[in-house]
Amino acid sequence: MSVFIMVAGVFTGAHVWRETAARLAAAGSEVHAVPLTGVDASRPAASARVGLETHIADVLAAIDAVDAASGREIVLVGHDYGIHPVLGAADRRAERIARVVCLDCGLPRNGVPALASVPDQALRAQLAERAELGAGEGELAPPARDEWQRWGSTAGLPDAELDRLTALAVPQPLGTLLQPLRLTGSVAALPTTGVLCTRNGVGIELVQRLVDFGDPALAVLAEPRVTFFELPTGHWPMLSCPAELADVLLRAAAGEGHRLRPAGTDAPPAHLRPFPLEVPDLPRDRKGRVDLYVPDAEGPRPAVVFVHGGPVPAGARPAPRDWPTLVGYARLAAAEGVVGATLDHRLHDIADYERAAADVNAAVELVRADPRVDADRVALWFFSGGGLLTTDWLTRPPAWLRCLAASYPILAPLPGWGLTGSRFHPARAISHAGSLPIVLLRAGRESPEIAATVEAFVTAARGSAAQLELIDVPNGHHGFETLSPPEETRPALRHAIRSVITHLTG
Template sequence: MRGVVSGPSYSVAMSNFVLVAGAWLGSWAWDEVVPTLREAGHGVHPLTLSGLAEKQAVPVGRQTHVQDIVDEVERLDLRDVVLVGHSYSGIPVGQAADRIGDRLARVVFVDSDVPSPGESFLSTWWEGPAKLEAALAGNGGFWAPLAEPDYAGHGLTHDQVARIVAGSTPHPGASLADPAVLSRPLGELPATYILCLLDGAEPSDIVAGLLAGERWRLVEMGTGHWPMFSQPDELARILLDEAAQ
């Protein structure tokens, strides 16, 4: 049974949001989204994956990032979980959603990659695996963070870009090459895909196929690939709406 948060003139079912940002980022990336979700009466659990931000020293191997998410849900004994994965993190979040069973309420992919059985972030990299492999090899097995010019055209202010760049840390290449493992088709999960239009007006072919199913919903945002920085209030509102589905 879902928990209920009551107020003087309202009552809402409580969800537990587990927020996972994309490559180079940690839990800090959600700082401007978290307050709105908590003020609405929900549990909110931003998560830093192993090898990133304050967890840079934690080693990363096969399925480490998936297990990070599953372990957090189980450690806190969370129910009615809304798993949120941004960018790269859609891949481990989608796998974790498959594994947490009836704890899952919904999975939300924020302008993200999605897992395909046997494929990895690297193997499906839009510029080709060889280019990303070369970048990792030239940086000690880590994916170097983006520089300020790379964020142009994504609806970010100068201060927002500076904050992202200052907080980013190299991303462990082992996680990018980790093949996805799913026990059932991803289309069977209750899911929402948030498409950020400044990053591309159409979803990928894989995502478009999933959206054609009965359990997936599409929501569009008129911003770029990092909406937790460029439009945090709007992103929080969408997450609240999708949790109520």
């Protein structure tokens, strides 16, 4: 049996593991929930300078307290911020560790502070500025009861547990978020398991898609030593489903779990499969980050600008505008007599929406300035995570924007994205869109989290003056052009492109 050493996330102490620890112990495991200095009452800080290294030392002490002669394998579990001291300790005691479990958190890199993982982007920027000014001491106050959503999805948390989470929350020492994680590389070879809480916005399928993009930095996630589990709950599974979490941890310790497929080792990944409609093999005209597909027709033509989703890793190859789906849409538009345009924007991370919005705006102006384009007749078509980029166009639709289309879009920030207070919220912006025609393609098998944002948008649109047309793909998955049977997607695609062109040319 294993020895589980568990480290909690921001604002929470060892108490959050109570139910999960009891179940692990009942299964025969030895369990230690690490009290962190300056966080847990049982381990008060000797000075105001509590940093990440302080908490790494706490975890090292827990590791060293386990009898090495017992033969029991140590499994380190880090939730949220807790993965930073876990990795720091595992790196220094790699020979003692059998597995690291990342519980609903990323895999931090050497030299990067925990601040980079703070989901609330506005708060992250404030703390970064504070750090630059040398004000790294002090504490960060815990959230109020209705503010936990800014740190992760509270889905699945009973009211009593949310009350308990709030009542027992404590300030987080700022130094723990600002001090960089230092790794020698020893931890890189350890077996690792990621436990993804899907109601917080990330599941195994999404991680596989990220690996499929071919970014070398993500290739580590598909190594045989790395496994994954999903839990259909929010960000605090030790409180929302402790029994299920205990079962997953036991299975992880036994080496079980889903292993990802390395990029390029199987059939083409979803984003590189053929477009389901036959389209003419028109050449592209590349202008910077924009590709134009121009029909063989006289005079300036209306244009449709196709905006890919994301985040897409910066190292993804090929880049989005070379994906068969985007090329297929642009050529389909050209076959219908209008200019099709694709672009690459820099939505590489959730924090990049401002930069991506600027990229899209610049690309649209480049398209409108082309003499082959009728600058007064342009449509914008957004996909997936690019759906949040519709916000500016809905808020202030220019006269030349004749139609806005979106395929399986995300139309409100997902839990854990830290964009709650940002301007990127299409479901709120729709009330300002006036009579703008909107063509919305919905996937019948969309994930519940994304489907909820679409439903909120549709409800808001029905109370506005916008002309909303819904086109459903009942059995369609997210990215249905290449993931669903072609016979089910073709009618919807033909219907959608003709609706958009009708608004452009009518």
